[in-house]
Amino acid sequence: MKAPRFKSWLATLPSLNVQQRRQVLDALHPVVGLDQVVALIDQIRTPGRCCPRCGGTHCYRHGFANDLQRFRCCACGRTFNDLSGTPLARLRLKCKWLDYSQVLLDSLSVRKAADRLGVHRNTAFRWRHRFLSWAKLDRPDALNGIVEADETFLLESQKGSRKLDRPARRRGGRAGKRGISRELDCILVARDRHGNTIDAVTGRGALTAAQLEHHLLPRLNRGALLVSDSNAAYRAFSRKHKIAHETVNLRAGVRVRHGVGCAFHVQNVNSYHQRFKAWLLGFRGVASRYLPNYLGWCWALDGRRISSPEQLLRIAIKVINR
Template identity: 70%
Template sequence: MKAPSFTQWFAQLPTLNQPQRLQTLAALHPAAGLDQVVALIGQIGAAKRQCPRCACERYYRHGQANGLQRYRCRECRRTFNDLSGTPLARLRLREKWLDYLATVLDSKPVRAAAKQVEVHRNTAFRWRHRFLQRVKYDRPQCLSGVVEADEMFMLESQKGARKLERAPRKRGGRASRRGISRELDCILVARDRSGQTIDALVGRGALTVAQLERHLLPKLDRQVLLVSDANAAYRAFSRKHGIAHEAVSLSAGERVRRGSAGAIHFQNVNAYHQRLREWLARFHGVASRYLPNYLGWRWALDGGRITSAEQLLRIAIRVIHRLR
C-alpha cells in the first residue's frame, strides 16, 4: 500500500465499531507474530552465526527466502539461514510459533494446544517435539555441594508405535511382574541443594553402576557429598570413584539424620519426582521414546526457570543455559 493510501486508511480507524476493530486486530495478529518471530530468529542467530555445514564464520548476505535472510558461506559456498541445522528448519506457520509456545508454557495437551492455535493436532504434536528437541540438553554442567540422587520408575510405553515389541495392553495397565523389572523405565534424577537438577532416562529395570557412570559421573564435582537410598549401585559407584557417600535407609524408617554436612536426606529429589508424576498425568500416557523431551520440558518449567515464549524459542534454536 502506498503512503497516501495508508494515511487515508489509518485516519479512518477511530470510526470503526467494536466488531470491526476486533476483526482488524485478528487480521493483523498473524503478521505481527511473524514479524516478532523473524526479529527474534535474527537476534538469536547474530550471537554466533556460522555455516551449519563447515562451521565457517565468514559469510555474506545472499538475498531472502521465506521471509528469512539468507547467507552464503565463503568457505564451502553453501547458503543457509539462521534456522539451518536446527530442529526448527523448514517448519512453516512461523506466525503461530509464539502462540504455540505459550501453550507449551501452560503444559497443554496436544489437542487443546491445536485448538487454541488453530492448527491440526498432528502439527501440534510435531511442533512439540521439534521445539523440545534441544530443551532436553539445557542442563547445568556441574552439581556441587550436597547432591541428592534417586531413581523413579514408570511403566514402559510404546504408545504410537506401528509395531510392538510385546503383547498390547490397555492404557493404564500394570506390569505383569511384581517389583522392579524390565517392564519399567528407570529415570535417574540428581539435584543439589541450590536446585540445579539433571535427569535422564537410563534404561529399563534396576539401576546399575554403569548407568551411573554414564549419566551422573560427568556432572558431579569431585568434592560432592552424594546422598541416596540404600541401593547397592550408589554405594559401589561411590566407592569405585572415590566420592563421599551417605545412604539413608527408608526401609529402616530413616528419613533425615544429622551429619557433618548438615541434614542428610534426599527429600528434594523425592519432591521433584512427585511434581514430575503429577505433571505427566495430564498427558494420559507418554511414550518411552519421548520421555527425554518431557523431562527437559519439566525442568524448563520447574521453579519458573522459563517464563516466556521468547525464552523457550531461544532454547529451541540454541541451548543457552549449559554453561551454568
C-alpha cells in the same frame, strides 16, 4: 501500500465499530507474530553466524526464502538461513511459534494445543518435540555440595508405535511382574541443595553402577557429598570413584539422618519425583522414547526457570549451525 494511502486508511480506524476493530486485530495478529519471530531469530543469530557445512564466517545476503534472509557462504558456496541445522528448520507457520511457546509453558495436551492455535494435532505434536529437542539440554554444568540422588520408575510405554514387541495393554495397564522388572523405565534424578537438577532415562529395570558412571559422574563435582538410599549401586559407584557417600535407609523408615551441621535425606529428589509424575498425568500417558523430552520440559517449568515464550524460543534455537 504507499504512504498517502496508508495515512488515509489509518485515519479511518477510529470510525470502525467494535466488530470491525476485532477483525482488523485478528488479521494483523499473525503478521505481528511473524515479525516478532523473525526479529528474534535475527537477534540471536547475528553474533557468530557461520556456514552449517564448512563453518565459514564470511557470507553475503542471497535473497529471501520462507520469510527468512538467505545467505551464501563465500568459502563453499552453500546457501543457508538462520534456522539451518536447528530442530526448527523447515517448520512452517512461524507466525504461531510464540503462541505455541506459550502453549508449552501452559503444559497443554496435543489436542488442546491444536485447538488453541488452529493447527492439526499432528502439527502440534511434531512442534512439541522439535521445540524441546534442544531445550532439554539446557542443564547445569555440575552439581555441588550435598547432592541427593534417587531413581523412580514408570511403566514402559510404546504409545504411538505401529508395531509392538509385546501384547497390547488396555488404557496403559499394569506390569505383569511385581517389583522392579524390565517392564519399567528407570529415571535417575540428582539434585543439589541449590536446586540444580540433572536427570536421565537410564534404561529398563534396576539401576546399575555402570549407568551411574555414564549419567551422573560427568556432572558430579568430585568434592560433592552424595546422599542416596541404601541401593547397592550407589555404594559401588561411590567406592570405585572415591566419592563421599551417605545413605538413608528408607526401607527401615529412616527418612532423615542428622550429621554435623547438616541433615542427610533425599526429600528434595522425592518431591521432584512427585511433581514430575503429577504433571505427567495431564498427558494421559507418554511414550518411553519421548521421556527425555518430557523430563527436560518439566525441568524448564520447575521453579519457573523459563517464564516467557521468547525465552523458550531462544533456548530452542540458541545452538545454531553447529
